[in-house]
Amino acid sequence: MAAHHAPTMAVPTDAQLIQAQADLWRHSLCYFTPMALRCAVQLGIPTAIHRLGGTASLSDLVTALSLPPSKTPYLGRIMRLLVTSGVLASHEAGIYSLVPLSYLLVDGVFIDGEASQVAIVLAATSRHYLEAAMGLADWFKKDVAHPLPAPFEDVHGATILEESMALLDPEAHEVIHEAVAAHDHMGIGTILRECHDLFKGLESLTDCCGGDGTTARAIVQAFPHIKIHVLDLPKVIEKAPPSDAVNYVAGDLFHSIPAAQAVMLKDSMATNDKSEIGY
Template sequence: MAHEMQSSEVLKAHTHVWNHHLSAINSAALTCAVKLGIADVINSHGKPMTISELVARLPIHPTKGRHLQQLMRILVHSGFFIHQEERFSLAPASWLLLNDEPLSAKSFTHLKIYPHIAKSLDLLSDWFQNEVPTTFEMAFGTTFWNYAANNQRFGAIFNEAMACDSRLINKVLISECKHVFEGLTSLVDIAGGTGTVARAISNAFPDLKCIVFDQHHVIANLEGSQNLEFVGGDMFEAIPSANAILLKWILHDWNDEQSVKILKKCKEAIPSKEQGGKLIIIDMVMENQHQDHESAATQHLFDIVMMVLFAGKERNEKEWAQLFSDAGLSSYKITPSLGTKSIIEVYP
């Protein structure tokens, strides 16, 4: 009981509760920094800036200049900027907020704080007490996928956020994990969106024929290249045949029954293991004992996001193994080389 705890324990517990209760402020502060372009201003200045220099350069009202120090204070504490000798400079994380950074994570930041998702999270406790599949459907009366398909602005933000994540993954995938694709003759990127990953793979392996397979409205008006093609369809119905199937951040969107259906369709589309057939899954593997605390926290947060938006989930190795077994796949190999994500090679 709280009244039986030492005063220091009670105060520590109280701080813990407050930090989690107010955690949305971190997201709001980051969003504010992105919209004001703080990282870009510091970067273009070419050297660390004082608070007065930031006030003069940022698009803020003169009456709000005295509050910028408060915003910068929490952003420094959160690790987005460095404060030394009364001047602010970029931290490693803030480089990912720059407009001209090829690996910029700004679009993903916009998606995660988008009001529609925030509203879905607000309904979490009500959702646990009814039969509606997701809190998103409670809030908007339709599934996330239908909403994205029928709301052009929202769909564009989502697609760019996925492309943003893919650009980050590509840097490691192509440079350090090329062995995963060596020897393949053809590959289908399931639900590959606008083709960010497939384009990188097709450029790195010009002899590898790549197909981006997604819904018709997603790939509409997208142009391929000599070894890259866009094909529309439904992964629950049929998947184009290929030497290998790529599933990047796909199966966590679906429950176990739906994931098994997708995996079975994938198995039908590839040759045997002896003939070089395999699935390449890029997804999270939870409860990895080699992960640091921050990476594990990210995985747990995404697990809840998948639950409220799609009724999906992140999975640990035991849960992945069960999916593969239920889909009739024979073996798998996990390579934890993509930060919070892993490469899982699965064989028929």
């Protein structure tokens, strides 16, 4: 006779069941939000709204983007999703405008240098990333010896930002590099303006995982007396633009960190286990 186990939880109430079903639909379909964002970037919607003076109707956009008029109602659905997800604003029915997020997706936008974050959207919503995510269950089931391949490596046989990715898909490799650069190039201007006092009295600094030194060069420009070491992996330092203002150190933070009064870790996901960061 089968053993009877005590129920692990009480049967949900009708109200809870209705809410649970609604939540299930929401969680199962919420991937449409990044897909709508990708669609907006690929169509050039933020740039079109910007060029139209900051606000646009659906028909303005259909004309500006040279879309078939028959697609107007469908564009309206995408625009509604973009508004509800905070990518665009609509203060008047049928009229759309940019918000700070979509401003970052306008071609050629400059804030402390090139600020467009289009590459991040294109990389993060690329088929390579999505296929890696879709392979998660298979990845969990595989019992393989260390070092564990990250889900991305497991599905594609290539590693993000490495030569293997360039061989697999040169175009996607380029987009991922552009995404990392777009990410790295933004933010330090705001930090220098808003957190200026942080750097006062500092004589030396190590930017740990400092990438190509963009952040360090911006700090030296604002505080020329600070001596800055930029530590990153050899493959990154090799490609860093030459600069007399900073001292590049090729290495691994798990082995040694150049001595300085302060160590900075900005947007760093360094780990000695690649699978932990999804690379």
